[in-house]
Amino acid sequence: xxxxxxxxxxxxxxxxxxxxxxxxxxxxxxxxxxxxxxxxxxxxxxxxxxxxxxxxxxxxxxxxxxxxxxxxxxxxxxxxxxxxxxxxxxxxxxxxxxxxxxxxxxxxxxxxxxxxxxxxxxxxxxxxxxxxxxxxxxxxxxxxxxxxxxxxxxxxxxxxxxxxxxxxxxxxxxxxxxxxxxxxxxxxxxxxxxxxxxxxxxxxxxxxxxxxxxxxxxxxxxxxxxxxxxxxxxxxxxxxxxxxxxxxxxxxxxxxxx
Numbered sequence: 001x002x003x004x005x006x007x008x009x010x011x012x013x014x015x016x017x018x019x020x021x022x023x024x025x026x027x028x029x030x031x032x033x034x035x036x037x038x039x040x041x042x043x044x045x046x047x048x049x050x051x052x053x054x055x056x057x058x059x060x061x062x063x064x065x066x067x068x069x070x071x072x073x074x075x076x077x078x079x080x081x082x083x084x085x086x087x088x089x090x091x092x093x094x095x096x097x098x099x100x101x102x103x104x105x106x107x108x109x110x111x112x113x114x115x116x117x118x119x120x121x122x123x124x125x126x127x128x129x130x131x132x133x134x135x136x137x138x139x140x141x142x143x144x145x146x147x148x149x150x151x152x153x154x155x156x157x158x159x160x161x162x163x164x165x166x167x168x169x170x171x172x173x174x175x176x177x178x179x180x181x182x183x184x185x186x187x188x189x190x191x192x193x194x195x196x197x198x199x200x201x202x203x204x205x206x207x208x209x210x211x212x213x214x215x216x217x218x219x220x221x222x223x224x225x226x227x228x229x230x231x232x233x234x235x236x237x238x239x240x241x242x243x244x245x246x247x248x249x250x251x252x253x254x255x256x257x258x
Contacts, residue, residue: 001089001092002089051171051178051179051182052182055228056166056170056171056228056229057182058224059122059224059225059227059228060163060167060170060179061163061183061186062186062221063122063125063159063224063225064159064163064186064190065187065189066129066217066218066221067159067160068186068188068190068191068192069191069194069197069217070152070156070190070194070214071187071190071194072190072191072193072194073194073197073198073210073211073214074095074098074149074152075194075198076195076202077140077198077207077210077211078091078095078098078145080202081094081140081145081207082094082145094145094149095149097147097149097153098149098150098152098153099153100153101154101156102153102156102157104150104154105153105154105157105158106156106158109157109158109161118165118166119226121158122162122163122166123222123225123226125155125159126218126221126222127218127219127222128155129155129159129214129215129218129221129222130218130219132148132152132153132154133212133215134211134215135151135152136148136149136151136152136207137207137209137211137212137215140206140208141206163183164180164183166228167180167183194214198210198214201213
């Protein structure tokens with residue numbers, strides 16, 4: 001944008017979608033085909049609860065929704081904060097810092113061998129959003145905003161990674177598509193809400209209060225993640241089995257005949 005204007009930046013970004021789509025198609029072709037076989041007749045015998053209504057589903061999805069709130073809230077916080085100490089175009093560096101934080105956090109998480117449970121790791125990663133938002137609130141009127149946004153991005157990739165692993169661990173394989181759809185849709189819903197609500201708060205106060213509000217919401221999400229059961233909930237996810245017929249005891253006459 002410093003060299004041209006927003007229209008050319010948008011057009012250049014659109015052209016990047018083509019190699020990205022081709023690369024993704026190449027990766028998908030290289031993956032082996034997998035099929036998940038459901039128990040015969042299980043769909044007709046079971047009225048399944050929505051995943052979002054189960055304790056596992058809520059514990060997995062809510063932190064991702066709040067992560068979307070952060071992403072949406074930053075779209076209004078970063079430009080407003082950048083305008084306070086520089087110019088609007090410099091906000092691009094802060095958005096880059098957010099993505100870079102996700103990259104660093106994800107690689108660091110993947111390289112370490114963890115002994116804590118998934119629930120503990122998920123709770124800690126969501127708590128990292130609280131710390132990052134409080135730091136952003138404190139530094140939102142200084143050039144150090146870029147450092148705060150980097151810290152907010154650190155738990156982003158670990159949250160996604162742990163969420164998908166929790167889906168594999170706690171949700172029945174035939175329902176993985178539904179669970180993953182909740183994660184993707186939850187992030188998008190949170191992003192839309194974060195942009196809209198963040199814009200309203202920003203008009204009334206400033207970027208610091210928006211970041212503080214995000215910290216409070218993330219604190220609630222940390223409690224929700226903490227309430228995840230220690231183990232998968234078999235009552236919520238298991239497909240009930242058809243009872244076996246009872247065997248009748250042989251009569252005395254049949255015994256004598258044999």
